[in-house]
Amino acid sequence: MLRWQGRDVISIRDFTREEIESVIAKAKKMCADHELLRGTVLASLFFEPSTRTQFSFNTAIQRLGGSVIGFAGSESSSIAKGETLRDTIKVVEKYADLIVIRHPLEGSARLAADVASIPVINAGDGANQHPTQTFTDLYTIEKFQKKIEGLSIGMLGDLKFGRTVHSLAMALTRFEHIKLRLISPPNLRMPVPILHELENVLTYSETEQLDLRGLDIVYVTRIQRERFADIEEYEKVRGTYVLDRKSCEQLKPTATILHPLPRVNEIAPEVDQLPQAKYFDQVQNGVPVRMALLTLLLRGE
């Protein structure tokens, strides 16, 4: 029997395979029910703005009949004015039933969870974790591939700084027979500590070639110009890792292309029409996944 009520969602590492699967199962059954969390107040504390993530949580709670208090970026200065994060959390928990926090400092969400007696969901703490994105990614993989274990999964682009691929890779260690293909420029490879975590748990390979053959999942991330000292180096890499109709000819018909969005030009718009393109479905899946998590944490089931 899993215990969900009152729990925090800080890192994907905190969840077992059984727990991940129960979130996916719950999300499949969620539908708009404006009685379920009626009267519930969600505090949405975005110390740095992320309109997309905030939209997703606000949609989820409101579809279930709850409401929102919160701020985004600039306004946050008011509540934090000379006040410790600890005090801010101790104040906000007096108003709300659940806190969603995005904060530029790693570890801030964990600190908030330690202070608060109500559930805290980490919506991104610096370069560290963003677990609800990972739940959404796993839900989307399972939805289109009907399973997670045994899949061949390619991760493409900036694997060094990309929070979502780190977090997804860790989550995949919970599932058996995963084959991971890490495709990146040499200066943007997956960090060694994460590779150590993957070893002996799943099979992975690293390559600089845009080799998409045989993959079930292609998870694309954005390559940011500012990661390169040399602009020519950037331009070369940028061209190499673009998904367009040509490069997609390698894909299995049943493959699924994912991207945490926003994209800039790493996926050409022409790819949107391909049957494998599922990144806008992935966005949509963020809502039932968050509805499931909110319900589990507030209702216990």
Added chain:
Amino acid sequence: MLRWQGRDVISIRDFTREEIESVIAKAKKMCADHELLRGTVLASLFFEPSTRTQFSFNTAIQRLGGSVIGFAGSESSSIAKGETLRDTIKVVEKYADLIVIRHPLEGSARLAADVASIPVINAGDGANQHPTQTFTDLYTIEKFQKKIEGLSIGMLGDLKFGRTVHSLAMALTRFEHIKLRLISPPNLRMPVPILHELENVLTYSETEQLDLRGLDIVYVTRIQRERFADIEEYEKVRGTYVLDRKSCEQLKPTATILHPLPRVNEIAPEVDQLPQAKYFDQVQNGVPVRMALLTLLLRGE
């Protein structure tokens, strides 16, 4: 039989007289009913802020039981960060049931409507269109004059740059026997292309004199200082086109004074007490009109 469900509201030009009248008729019957659109999520995307318009839409949806996700101005940078408007719309439509968009670029609302599979309402795209303001103006005219056709309507002030008077003039071509009096300084006359549209459809005259005699409607707009190269020229014009108790003596007792607001000093506060002053009623009418449109687009009737 009119089809409303799923339709976009981009330009007043897209609507027939019959359709305009059905919006007015629907708005008359609207009252707060928090079951009607319960569970509905409206995305309010204000790429430039307009608190007043945003308030009006947010009031309308919430009075019908729906809720809002959205941003205004500064926060918008987050969702659009290096992302095309097309992608932003494709993301937001995954969260919401209807999009209200204000954007500085002409044509942006039409683009959004082409991309989105859910209804899009244009809340102002640059100097182009703001159709829900025009629906509100027409509703207000009909409310106080009991009809639209056959009225003598004066438009006063900046007729060159004023989006609302362009849009209202176009809408009036749908109605018979309208007499339009265009009152403006010489450098702020109604643009020639719009005059061409009016010709042969309604009767119009142009004048520089503040002649309000015989008008049923006086529609006042703001004259902005920055439209004048010469400050003395501005000061002269400004004084000439101010509605005060003195100039209002020309008015018919049954006339109706309208203004899209905010005003600066083109209507003296003393005029607020006159029985003809209806610009704050006009503001209020924006709510039932938007309630009517939201209901028509989302429920079809």
Added chain:
Amino acid sequence: MLRWQGRDVISIRDFTREEIESVIAKAKKMCADHELLRGTVLASLFFEPSTRTQFSFNTAIQRLGGSVIGFAGSESSSIAKGETLRDTIKVVEKYADLIVIRHPLEGSARLAADVASIPVINAGDGANQHPTQTFTDLYTIEKFQKKIEGLSIGMLGDLKFGRTVHSLAMALTRFEHIKLRLISPPNLRMPVPILHELENVLTYSETEQLDLRGLDIVYVTRIQRERFADIEEYEKVRGTYVLDRKSCEQLKPTATILHPLPRVNEIAPEVDQLPQAKYFDQVQNGVPVRMALLTLLLRGE
């Protein structure tokens, strides 16, 4: 019989003891009831940001089934763009059922109340009044001490510029046998006009010593560095007026420590664990108190 429906809440001076007690009594009975104010729209006009106060009102109205339109700080420029506060209020009252306003100018809330036909609540006008904070303070005192009259109340810190202590002191003149101890540095003493109001109505004493003996209530406020010309003077004062475990040894076991928050370092975190520390409960009490006021003003009882 008290008349509440449609009333404004501008200054604590406007309320009799009987009225204050009826707010406290009402707040004790409030609980989340999402039918009570369902369909109600609260306009939250924060011309300067105060996330905490805004959270408190937004939580209160939403727990009762109502909803919110509003802005905070930066966005406010849009609605007020060249427009008088009078016009802004006349517009907003067309959308909402009740206005909550925070504005940097003293007297602005009273002006808003004079213009509006719907109830207006002052959420802080400059250095002047913030009456809902005072209702919350009184409710908290009554909750923990079971009475207000006859208490020994210490006010500590910046008594010159602190809006909350001025307002609370005035409210205490409504109750009998209050003993007030005013503890502050010499340059931050309670202003003489307020002392004149207290004379002959309650007993007060002034001291520079951190003497907490015999007090039932210790109301702490923040001392701001910018109040001192001389930084050394500030540092000395700052150390003198810090509540820590050591200085709290003077406290009666039944005493109650309050603070309007945010605190900086005038109360050491170690004090939070003491049974007398009630400042986070005080935050929480702001919600039922505001729920009570909203219900009284909108429903009349």
